[in-house]
Amino acid sequence: MLLASDPRDPIVRQSPFLCVRSSKExxxxxxxxxxxxxxxxxxxxxxxxxxxxxxSFCYTRGDMHEVLDGMLRTSNPDLxxxxxxxxENET
Amino acid sequence: MSSATLVSVQEYLAASxxxxxxxxxxxxxxxxLGERPHGRTQGRLFAxxxxxxxxxxxxxxxxxxxxxxxxxxxxxDLCVILASDPKEPIVKQAPLLCVEIxxxxxxxxxxxxxxxxxxxxxxxxxxxxxxxARRAFCYTPGEMHEVLDGMLRTSNPDIxxxxxxxxxx
Numbered sequence: 483m484l485l486a487s488d489p490r491d492p493i494v495r496q497s498p499f500l501c502v503r504s505s506k507e508x509x510x511x512x513x514x515x516x517x518x519x520x521x522x523x524x525x526x527x528x529x530x531x532x533x534x535x536x537x538s539f540c541y542t543r544g545d546m547h548e549v550l551d552g553m554l555r556t557s558n559p560d561l562x563x564x565x566x567x568x569x570e571n572e573t
Numbered sequence: 574m575s576s577a578t579l580v581s582v583q584e585y586l587a588a589s590x591x592x593x594x595x596x597x598x599x600x601x602x603x604x605x606l607g608e609r610p611h612g613r614t615q616g617r618l619f620a621x622x623x624x625x626x627x628x629x630x631x632x633x634x635x636x637x638x639x640x641x642x643x644x645x646x647x648x649x650d651l652c653v654i655l656a657s658d659p660k661e662p663i664v665k666q667a668p669l670l671c672v673e674i675x676x677x678x679x680x681x682x683x684x685x686x687x688x689x690x691x692x693x694x695x696x697x698x699x700x701x702x703x704x705x706a707r708r709a710f711c712y713t714p715g716e717m718h719e720v721l722d723g724m725l726r727t728s729n730p731d732i733x734x735x736x737x738x739x740x741x742x
Contacts, residue, residue, distance in 0.1 A: 505681035511706055513681050534682045535689075539717075546717040 497524035505532045517541055527556050536569050582644055593636055596646040605676035610704035613741045614674050615650050621738050629730045630656045639664045641690040650674045667695030670727055675703040688712055698727050709736050
């Protein structure tokens with residue numbers, strides 16, 4: 483997710499505000515490599531959603547916490563997304 | 574939906590596997606291991622802890638069956654119980670620490686399920702070591718941080734393991 487004020491390049495070269503990944507079938511090593519790439523680029527927020535277990539994890543550089551209150555949040559801008567809406571009808 | 578054949582707890586406990594397998598609500602699940610980076614990391618960590626078990630009052634065990642729930646058994650690559658904990662054939666009291674060493678094929682979902690089982694049982698620390706990427710991650714309930722200062726730690730007892738001692742050069 484970019485900010486509306488970010489450049490409208492065909493290929494994103496400025497770090498997105500937020501990256502979201504579905505971890506379904508990802509290996510741990512592969513996911514960790516992707517997360518490292520995002521943070522080295524300057525991405526502020528990374529969310530990893532596991533549709534199988536319906537768990538969600540918030541990553542910042544070097545740290546992670548599981549979303550236990552059912553709400554995905556960011557600051558500046560303040561986004562709030564309920565996990566229930568995200569996982570609805572997912573099998 | 575899983576198509577695995579379901580077996581009873583009694584059948585699982587009476588069976589032996591090489592290498593040992595997890596038992597999750599009737600399903601026997603294979604564990605990914607067998608390659609050098611996994612085996613060497615496991616052995617080096619065990620050796621480091623074993624040499625200090627009297628000092629720290631701990632008992633490290635390799636591939637110990639841990640009953641994490643009535644119908645769930647996990648086999649962590651290494652677990653650490655306290656020296657004062659019961660000496661049972663199958664660990665039923667939450668270990669202080671469980672360690673998972675990643676193999677190429679380990680998926681995020683499977684790892685998260687295992688970690689969730691450990692914490693629901695009452696395990697205080699889970700270390701996840703990636704010998705191929707030479708990275709380590711320390712999990713506590715609901716949180717994780719990457720080990721960036723090169724030291725794996727627990728509190729009470731205060732265990733400190735230099736990552737460089739564990740990962741083969």
